[in-house]
Amino acid sequence: MRLTLSRALVLTLAMLWMTAPVQAKRLDDLSHLHGLAFDPADAQQLLLATHHGLYRAYPDGRVELLGRARDDFMALAADPGNPGRLYASGHPVGGGNLGLLRSDDGGASWTKHSDGHRGPVDFHQLTVSPADSNTLYGVHGTLQHSVDGGDSWQPVGPAPAKLISLAGSSHARERLYAATEAGLKVSLDGGKSWRAAVMFRSTASLVQADMNGTVYAFVLGRGLLSTSEPSLAWKTLYNGFGGHYPLQMTVAHDDPQRLAVLTHHGRIFTSDDGGMSWQRFGLPIPSEAVVEGARVYAEYCTSCHGVAGVGETPGTPTAPLDSTKLAPALDGTAHAWHHDDAQLRNTIHEGSVARGGRMPAWNGVLSEADIGHVLAYVKSLWNARERACQGAKHMNCDWQPED
Numbered sequence: 139m140r141l142t143l144s145r146a147l148v149l150t151l152a153m154l155w156m157t158a159p160v161q162a163k164r165l166d167d168l169s170h171l172h173g174l175a176f177d178p179a180d181a182q183q184l185l186l187a188t189h190h191g192l193y194r195a196y197p198d199g200r201v202e203l204l205g206r207a208r209d210d211f212m213a214l215a216a217d218p219g220n221p222g223r224l225y226a227s228g229h230p231v232g233g234g235n236l237g238l239l240r241s242d243d244g245g246a247s248w249t250k251h252s253d254g255h256r257g258p259v260d261f262h263q264l265t266v267s268p269a270d271s272n273t274l275y276g277v278h279g280t281l282q283h284s285v286d287g288g289d290s291w292q293p294v295g296p297a298p299a300k301l302i303s304l305a306g307s308s309h310a311r312e313r314l315y316a317a318t319e320a321g322l323k324v325s326l327d328g329g330k331s332w333r334a335a336v337m338f339r340s341t342a343s344l345v346q347a348d349m350n351g352t353v354y355a356f357v358l359g360r361g362l363l364s365t366s367e368p369s370l371a372w373k374t375l376y377n378g379f380g381g382h383y384p385l386q387m388t389v390a391h392d393d394p395q396r397l398a399v400l401t402h403h404g405r406i407f408t409s410d411d412g413g414m415s416w417q418r419f420g421l422p423i424p425s426e427a428v429v430e431g432a433r434v435y436a437e438y439c440t441s442c443h444g445v446a447g448v449g450e451t452p453g454t455p456t457a458p459l460d461s462t463k464l465a466p467a468l469d470g471t472a473h474a475w476h477h478d479d480a481q482l483r484n485t486i487h488e489g490s491v492a493r494g495g496r497m498p499a500w501n502g503v504l505s506e507a508d509i510g511h512v513l514a515y516v517k518s519l520w521n522a523r524e525r526a527c528q529g530a531k532h533m534n535c536d537w538q539p540e541d
């Protein structure tokens with residue numbers, strides 16, 4: 139009897155612990171990012187849909203929970219025509235589905251807006267048409283749409299197979315784009331029928347349109363593409379995301395050149411020049427050693443390991459065709475953090491050319507101090523868990539974010 143009771147207590151405590159997660163203080167403590175939007179109040183800040191509610195993230199990596207919701211936000215969509223208005227969906231802490239939620243104050247407070255068709259729905263894809271704020275599309279099982287600002291929903295038909303991301307258009311409210319594992323698609327009839335939007339069939343992981351006629355898409359092996367609607371003549375804007383696939387994009391409402399993407403590794407990058415160049419968002423204010431290391435890294439390491447350590451991008455002119463020979467990501471999304479400092483220093487010192495690899499030896503080229511600085515820079519790109527579990531510990535490390 140006693141045993142059963144204590145076991146019940148342990149279970150209850152475990153459930154309480156699971157439902158009352160530690161509130162994250164820093165971006166690198168957050169896991170399970172599902173969506174992002176620029177903060178309508180300040181485009182230096184982002185709103186993030188997470189497993190444990192909606193957070194505001196600052197450029198120096200601090201985060202704070204917005205409102206009281208601790209629900210699992212699976213989708214977040216800004217209304218491009220109404221700054222401050224956001225829609226979200228997902229599942230509540232207690233189980234079930236959230237339906238469609240709406241905020242009119244930039245995410246500070248949320249109200250249940252509607253259930254959706256055959257709801258309450260849990261949209262994982264949700265988009266507001268840049269051509270018409272009253273037209274919304276969402277996917278919960280099938281594709282459904284609303285033409286009255288999310289009040290009522292009608293089924294459209296099956297969503298494109300292996301859908302990853304869905305985007306309305308600024309050209310017409312019936313125009314819709316879909317990024318799928320089978321390639322990028324476009325629909326001219328509100329999602330009833332679809333055709334290829336680009337010649338190559340490679341996986342498209344992201345599509346997003348802004349208010350001014352630009353559509354962005356990320357196609358594996360091609361990089362970030364853009365075109366001016368309604369043309370489908372895509373050009374490559376940027377192909378330097380290394381081992382990351384951007385899954386979501388947001389465009390600042392007051393500056394169409396300011397973009398942010400969330401990648402499949404949960405890292406965020408921003409651009410201030412319409413997607414031509416990108417920086418990691420939310421890194422802590424760097425120490426002097428990290429600033430110095432960033433300079434060394436830009437000069438000697440970016441050419442192979444990519445901007446901010448994202449890894450070498452396959453398919454680029456200087457990248458080897460053999461993918462096993464690509465320079466790995468150093469930003470914590472590959473294996474660099476499985477090695478301790480001494481091992482990493484040794485790799486930088488000796489390189490791998492002597493054993494048939496491509497990593498040059500930096501011994502003699504860089505001073506010991508600069509090797510230390512570049513290592514400090516590389517580690518500044520890791521998240522809190524990777525730093526805490528570095529080296530042999532990574533095999534069995536039960537790190538939790540600090541309160």
Ligand code: HEC
Pocket residue numbers: 434435438439440441442443463464465466468472473474475477482485486490494495496497498500512513
């Ligand atoms: C010519 C391309 C190239 C350049 C330039 C380069 N690397 Fe590398 N690096 C590689 C490759 C390829 C590997 C994979 C190791 C192998 O070949 O076995 C690697 C591996 C590493 C590793 C080990 C990563 C792991 O997961 O174990 C570290 C650390 C590293 N490089 C740091 C640097 C630093 C710091 C610089 C700049 C000072 C730099 N690299 C410049 C190609 C390069």
